[in-house]
Amino acid sequence: MPVIAVLAPDGVPGQQLTAPGLVFGTACREYRDVVYEVRLCAAPGLRATGAPAPLAISTPFGLDGLADADTVLVPASGSHRDEPPTGVLAALRAAADRGSRIAAVGTGTFTLAATGLLDGRRATTGRRYIEELARLHPRIDVDPLGTVVEDGPFLTAAGVFGGIDVCLRLLGRDHGPRVADGTSRELLAPLHLHxxxxxxxxxxxxxxxxxxxxxxxxxxxxxxxxxxxxxxxxxxxxxxxxxxxxxxxxxxxxxxxxxxxxxxxxxxxxxxxxxxxxxxxxxxxxxxxxxxxxxxxxxxxxxxxxxxxxxxxxxxxxxxxxxxxxxx
Known part of the structure; x- marks a missing residue:
């Protein structure tokens, strides 16, 4: 069963934490041959979701939950300008070395960029952070459009729809446009591909x-x-x-x-x-x-x-x- 590991930093936007379960859970319910395990994995220091309505949360996994994940999702954090918590960069590099896909949403791109894995590749982030990403990581070819950008095993997006667009892109890669489009329509979220x-x-x-x-x-x-x-x-x-x-x-x-x-x-x-x-x-x-x-x-x-x-x-x-x- 493919494992989708969602790495949750402190201050993660609530909608970005729930979007993967919403998309992949809907696909699993609607299509018999679609099966995923979605894991919520706490980054060190996780206490609550972000404003304006923070919720105290705990998860069944820590960084160990990334160890056998086929896909790692990196949502936005409440402090993207700070150094990522201890162990996060090493865990992401290890996932990439194993051949896992890694997708970052919004300011989560800054966390992924800090690993060096995006150097020489195209990537994007939320529109208000585009210039900052380009300044801090000049080796990244920053796409200013804010749409989903896919370069090799790495996907990045602005996160306007809470990461739903990234999850639909991953679903389409795994099961084809018919499943992704059908799931998109079920969620009433227009799919970029169609x-x-x-x-x-x-x-x-x-x-x-x-x-x-x-x-x-x-x-x-x-x-x-x-x-x-x-x-x-x-x-x-x-x-x-x-x-x-x-x-x-x-x-x-x-x-x-x-x-x-x-x-x-x-x-x-x-x-x-x-x-x-x-x-x-x-x-x-x-x-x-x-x-x-x-x-x-x-x-x-x-x-x-x-x-x-x-x-x-x-x-x-x-x-x-x-x-x-x-x-x-």
């Missing part, structure tokens, strides 16, 4: 509540244009700092990050539902080149546009004739 109209509908509802609906519609009809932050702020009739705060408060993303996400969703739709060549898909969705589309598409989904199209066709997706060129 983002569809559910995520766009949620985005519209969020935007509408803050008066951003007209701007969101405007952006969606101009994906092929080189939109800038000042362009978006001008349409929203506010300053760049104000529109950025409004987007982040409601979506967890900056306007340009949100724009990138919508562009990739549209690229997925074109690849899934039409025969539009990849080069034309890149132009239709605002990417400067097919290479730029491939880079961001892989960062978000873990695969290439052409591989994504093949997978969709193999799973019964429809493919129509190329769509007409988008108006200038």
């Amino acid at each position: 983002a569809d109209s559910v995520q766009r509908t949620i985005g519209r509802e969020i935007a509408e509540s803050t008066g951003l609906e007209p701007t969101l519609r405007w952006m969606e009809t101009r994906l092929h244009l080189p939109l800038t932050l000042p362009d978006i702020a001008t349409h929203a009739q506010t300053s760049t700092s104000s529109v950025t705060r409004r987007f982040r408060a409601r979506t967890g993303l900056s306007p340009l990050q949100y724009l990138l996400r919508v562009r990739l969703q549209e690229a997925q739709r074109l690849l899934r539902e039409t025969g539009t060549p990849v080069e034309a898909v890149a132009a239709r969705t605002g990417f400067t080149s097919p290479a730029a589309l491939r880079h961001h598409f892989r960062a978000l989904t873990g695969t290439t546009p052409r591989a994504y199209r093949r997978t969709q066709l193999a799973s019964g997706g429809t493919r129509r004739a190329p769509e007409p060129p988008h108006p200038a």
Whole structure:
């Protein structure tokens, strides 16, 4: 039985501590052939979850619980700027040496980075810590998008959804997109790999509540244009700092990050539902080149546009004739 070990530091956000059990437990319940053991393992000094509603906790495992784990999850901590507790870095290095996958969520990336295992690799963290991670660990290729980044056996993510996105990515690697997608839908959490109209509908509802609906519609009809932050702020009739705060408060993303996400969703739709060549898909969705589309598409989904199209066709997706060129 595959073992998922969740390393819990003091001050861990409660949602990041429960997300693995939620995702893998749901998958085990819904699919007979999916079996996991999820362990909560206390890092030295664990006392309680983080604010705003801290809960005193204890776990059945300590660092010893990582010894035979197939996957180790490193959530955020309440003090990511401090040295990790004694034994944590050695335990993570030992897990990597055994061939375990290691995933870090939010500021948990700082703990994983302190091992040196991410040197020379791509990684990300929560958006407010991106610059700090790059400054403290210059040998890491820090991805500013805050989406799930997978490089070899290591996964990192911003943790906007409490680590659910990372767990779904791991589930998809183990049991395929059908199981991951089904689990995602059961949880009512849109899966990055197969983002569809559910995520766009949620985005519209969020935007509408803050008066951003007209701007969101405007952006969606101009994906092929080189939109800038000042362009978006001008349409929203506010300053760049104000529109950025409004987007982040409601979506967890900056306007340009949100724009990138919508562009990739549209690229997925074109690849899934039409025969539009990849080069034309890149132009239709605002990417400067097919290479730029491939880079961001892989960062978000873990695969290439052409591989994504093949997978969709193999799973019964429809493919129509190329769509007409988008108006200038």
